Amino acid sequence: VFAAIAQAPEDPILGVTVAYNKDPSPIKLNLGVGAYRTEEGKPLVLNVVRKAEQFLVNDQSRVKEYLPILGLAEFNKLSAKLILGDGCAAIEENRVATAQCLSGTGSLRVGAEFLAKHYHQHTIYIPLPSWGNHLKVFTMAGLSVKTYRYYDPTTRGLNFQGLLEDLGAAPAGAMVLLHACAHNPTGVDPTLEQWEQIRQLIRSKGLLPFFDSAYQGFASGSLDADAQPVRMFVADGGECLVAQSYAKNMGLYGERVGALSIVCKAADVASRVESQLKLVIRPMYSNPPIHGASIAATILKNSDMYDEWKIELKAMADRIISMRKQLFDALSARGTPGDWSHIIKQIGMFTFTGLNSDQVAFMTKEYHIYMTSDGRISMAGLSSKTVPHLADAIHAAVTR
Ligand code: PMP
Numbered sequence: 001v002f003a004a005i006a007q008a009p010e011d012p013i014l015g016v017t018v019a020y021n022k023d024p025s026p027i028k029l030n031l032g033v034g035a036y037r038t039e040e041g042k043p044l045v046l047n048v049v050r051k052a053e054q055f056l057v058n059d060q061s062r063v064k065e066y067l068p069i070l071g072l073a074e075f076n077k078l079s080a081k082l083i084l085g086d087g088c089a090a091i092e093e094n095r096v097a098t099a100q101c102l103s104g105t106g107s108l109r110v111g112a113e114f115l116a117k118h119y120h121q122h123t124i125y126i127p128l129p130s131w132g133n134h135l136k137v138f139t140m141a142g143l144s145v146k147t148y149r150y151y152d153p154t155t156r157g158l159n160f161q162g163l164l165e166d167l168g169a170a171p172a173g174a175m176v177l178l179h180a181c182a183h184n185p186t187g188v189d190p191t192l193e194q195w196e197q198i199r200q201l202i203r204s205k206g207l208l209p210f211f212d213s214a215y216q217g218f219a220s221g222s223l224d225a226d227a228q229p230v231r232m233f234v235a236d237g238g239e240c241l242v243a244q245s246y247a248k249n250m251g252l253y254g255e256r257v258g259a260l261s262i263v264c265k266a267a268d269v270a271s272r273v274e275s276q277l278k279l280v281i282r283p284m285y286s287n288p289p290i291h292g293a294s295i296a297a298t299i300l301k302n303s304d305m306y307d308e309w310k311i312e313l314k315a316m317a318d319r320i321i322s323m324r325k326q327l328f329d330a331l332s333a334r335g336t337p338g339d340w341s342h343i344i345k346q347i348g349m350f351t352f353t354g355l356n357s358d359q360v361a362f363m364t365k366e367y368h369i370y371m372t373s374d375g376r377i378s379m380a381g382l383s384s385k386t387v388p389h390l391a392d393a394i395h396a397a398v399t400r
Helices: 014-022 047-058 073-084 103-118 133-140 160-168 192-205 223-235 267-285 291-301 303-334 357-367 387-399
Strands: 096-102 123-128 144-149 175-179 208-213 240-245 257-263 350-352 376-378
Touching: 047 291, 047 303, 073 096, 073 223, 073 240, 073 257, 073 291, 096 103, 096 267, 103 133, 103 208, 103 240, 103 257, 103 267, 123 133, 123 160, 133 144, 144 160, 160 192, 192 223, 208 223, 223 240, 257 267, 257 291, 291 303, 303 387, 357 387
Parallel strands: 123 144, 123 175, 175 208, 208 240
Antiparallel strands: 096 257, 240 257, 350 376
8 A cells, every 4th residue: 555655755854874874985974964073073971961860770669651741840940041031030930931852853743733723824934055854844833934034145144224124015914934043054143233233123013932942062061141032021921932952052962951931921731731741742742751851850940960061062063163163274274265254153053055956966976975965064963174175175175
């Protein structure tokens, strides 16, 4: 009965790794997937994560029972506090409904399913460009996706005017997906002054903001600074949704640890929203896994571990910033034509190089360097050793 099924294409991001794995070249370099690598090119498990795991293993009272539908209550509280801030009025007034979900993607999907079922508007605006999965997550949940202008290829910066025009023209009540920090794939974020203007526009038009926070702490190295845009929206007393991921900032990728918070205007509303979230989640996966969320909660509630985490997180962010500088210097040293200052101006895990798909294909074929066809490279996959190889490849691609 399945004989006629067509072969599906590889995921455009995960497919890069599939192609990389097939390449036997010893000099191959994978800059496709946004996962942190050490200077030696190895995946990193944070010391503080090992410590938390040890702590959990030693605790003989721990069992493997099912979690409630909304997950680990302690983890949910701590996650809301991490993104919304200590002393946040919405938390103190019990106006936040939080569900532990399957990392950032699962949090976005649960949020999208909830909105499709309970929100009067079905159009969500996502930035152009955006993380490739946004379109699919929201479409599969039954929402209709439109884009707002975000990136300006001529300046390799923010098209702020275009953004304001497009959101200004959105129908009242429409939803808006915002990258909380370290926009993926462009690495271009609004300034705090621009965020304030975006906030005023969104509130004055009654649009509903949905933040995707996949890189808190990764952009600047500071958990608080990276949460600032979200906190500005929550401080005005209005509603918003936030999807959080611990994949990058705790390096818990495969543990699938994340949370969806829905900030409401009153405690009784949040309580009803929470009850409906359970109905959304129960038929999808019943309840979330226990291990990763226990690791995150252990780190978040223990002040020594929390401090250690912040230091390790800052070290990851700093290494990425240093890779930007090294790549920029290497291109300057080669006299590579063009302005490459965006490499040091953009923030977060990725650089949106401005290389086109032909140039990307050339670099993959001739230099065994793998990246998404839009020219996005993961700075976290680079090291001092591999920067010269990448700079040679970029130089060759643009002077060809
Ligand atoms: N949103 C953005 C913008 C991302 O870059 C990512 C990870 N690449 C995610 C969400 C989701 O990641 P995860 O499901 O692994 O937490």
